[in-house]
Amino acid sequence: MERETCRRIFSQVVHAARALGVTEVEALLAGGEDALTRFANNAIHQNVSARDVDLSVRPVIDGRTARATTNRLDAEGIRNVVAEAVAITRLTAPDPDLQPLAGPAEYQPAERWFEATAQVTPRERALAVAEAIRVVEGAGQTAAGIYSTGDSFLAALNSRGLSAWHRETMARFSITAMAAGSSGWAKASACYHGDLDPVQLAAAASGKAAASQAPREIPPGRYTVILEPAAVLDLAGQMFGDFSATAIRDGRSFLNDRIGRKVFGQNIDILDDAHHPLQSGPPFDGEGVPRQPLTLVEGGVIKEIAYSRQAAAPAGVAPTGHGFPLPNELGEAPLNIVIAGGDSTVEEMVASTERGILVTRLWYIREVDPYQKVFTGMTRDGTFLVEAGRIAAGVRNFRFNQSLIEMLSNVEALSRPVRASGEESSDMVVPAMKVRDFHFTEVTRF
């Protein structure tokens, strides 16, 4: 939806709110069109497209606020959603910490829209998928995966003159290649679909499936691991909800009593940077506040955390632009993570490892201990034994129970960071890591 259309809808929201005696009102407009071509058993089996736009209205009335959302954007739908928002706001208990609506701001634009990506056709996706399938099938394997393209927008507007608008396109290609008793996986995402190479991803997945055939079972224990970027992303990505002033105030963050302390190794530096060239997403938060860069971790020391406007005011600090749309219980979180890398490569990490495990991907990661930040999960789709600096064999998949604090204190090497895409955390910019004493506790049967 174009910016002018958003403004026009917002003026209708303001008009409807004033008719009900309400002058303080915010609207979020979000939506777009997403198409996804899915394949399995070397054929397209699901192929979908969906279009939706939501209007979400939040009045502020005497220290109270609530939100009503609709996807009916005709005049009656807009009037109704405003009336509902006003009605439930008036019935809500006042919140003494509720801030007035944010004022207007200047935004550094984030150019993430590619017309060609928005216009990718079902046939173009199908042809790309067919080509990728041919690579895997040609190796005597079976392919499954997705190719998605889409466009989205987000607008935040309020009656104090705030007007933020962002649009972007996104493409994702993911593929699993299955051989007898083994599998391999690869995935990439980019705002411009031309940056994806489905054939190269298919070849990578197929190569892993071939290399891990007839996997050995080796006992659980503490191993040196080489985590490829997707594995780093999916595991490390679990902790960033804790870099939140609200989470700390609630006592649910592992950073309670750890701000300013050295928690990770000296070689760990983590930023949040909405404008990093490999990042995606809008440059403003759920209230329309511009996202500021944060140094979350420097030299292993916890430096900065995110503050929404609601969390910043009582703390006497400036909001960082990481708040979720109000009202919410979670407060804020950094969403544009960049973990600084090093100058190693996965190949060099393997070459420098006497005995260890190379991990492609992790799966079903869940928190076991919220303060020690222990997570459990499984390896998946390409797990290898490294011996004497070489990949020696595929191995059966492990269950891990691993503290992130311990893991990020045991990093021996980092690669250059890349935009990584997994299934358990949002896309981030992360390096591969070589980590000592990673804790595998069980082995499964495949």
Add this chain to the structure above:
Amino acid sequence: MNDLALAALDSVTGPGVSYADARAVEIRGREITTKNGRAGHVSSSESAGIGIRVLASGCWGFAATDNLSKEGIQAAGALALRIAHASAEARKDKVSLAPEDKVEATWASPCRIDPFSISVDRNLDTLLAVDREVRRQPGVSLAETCMVFERRRQVFASTLGSLIDQTRYTTGAGFSALSYKDGDIQKRSYPNSFGGQYQLKGYELVEELRLLENAPRVAEEAVALHQADQCPEGEFDLILDSSQLGLQIHESIGHPIELDRVLGSEANYAGMSFLTVEDLGRLRYGSDIVNVVCDARQQHGPGLGTFAFDDEGVPAQCSDVIRNGVFMGFMTSRETAASVGRKRSNGCMRADGWERLPLIRMTNVSLEPGAQSLEEVFDADHGIYMETNRSWSIDDKRYNFQFGCEIGWEIRHGKRVRMLKNPSYSGITTEFWNRCAAIAGPKHWTLWGVPNCGKGQPEQVMGTGHGASPARFRNVRIGSAYGA
């Protein structure tokens, strides 16, 4: 809505089309939460749209839109057709569907008190009273409560001539107490974690849950856990409360029996299954006392998997999954049923909204009540009893699992002797179910709702139902999550 669904069907007629269906859906939701004595999240939502699925050139195409004008629906239909024809670029076999009958029906789930008739301020008063009671306990850092309501009306129309109008009311409610002390975070939830209990009911569920009455005990346990001993590591008899057992069923029985997973459709994301079609009627899934059904019928209870017809217009059914310990059946769609030679789908296709394609989803996958009393279930010389899920993880073929619970108790000769913190257990699915030694009877059976089951690409979040009574399992590996 009938007209919308029928107009959508009209939009996908044409050469090469062998089947089509359309779902016109209207969803209304309301969510109210509190946090430490204040309103947390008060919101309401509505969403309306139409999803059109068409089988053309032997392939599926699906398009969904919120533009419900005549032009919007026609455009969506045309896009669904283009997508189906494009799918033929990477086709192996033409899709065939198990036969199904034409149905015309209207059905609404039982709802004694329309949850939208209860005002937001009354909801908040109820929740804030619970919140106050939780925070009365010294040491509670964070009290959270919630109520979630949904009304979903769907009109399904298909080229078989079916026209089915269904309305489902869903209610969820619960609370939790979190305590942070000296580098230790402990939490207790009621009646279940991750939002509480969810059922296909109206506001009456909130009244039945006795939230206020249970608040002091739950808050006290959250704080007491700091002083509790760490759950030991080793092999012990394990006794699970029915809510944790419900999730165990979900992960280690419900997902593996989805026939689309078995056949590879989910290989790239949710994964596959350790089960094969050849295991039917042969695999010893559990001990003799383990009987599991997949039952979407209203008589099974107000589960999140209860309906009259699935999203392919197939009537709700009850199917044996495990009978006397032997694996008996998968959950199917019309397509997967046909692909394994079944004469009919057992009706498990559901979409989480108008904008998504129906997938095989759990309905109510439930462990039938056993013959033992609660005392017999607890009759272990030395065991660990665990309550309320805290973490859950299982491999992509649903074989190796690990669960953590909020609270545990050491059991000696059938009695609780000490509270344990951070309890966890792990195992291999079939080995675990074959160690089932006792299942409590019907009076201890509860139909739990899991509101957040993820599957599919784009991911869909579905509510599923799982009935269970407390049960005991012999010699289960316990405590490895915190092991050295």
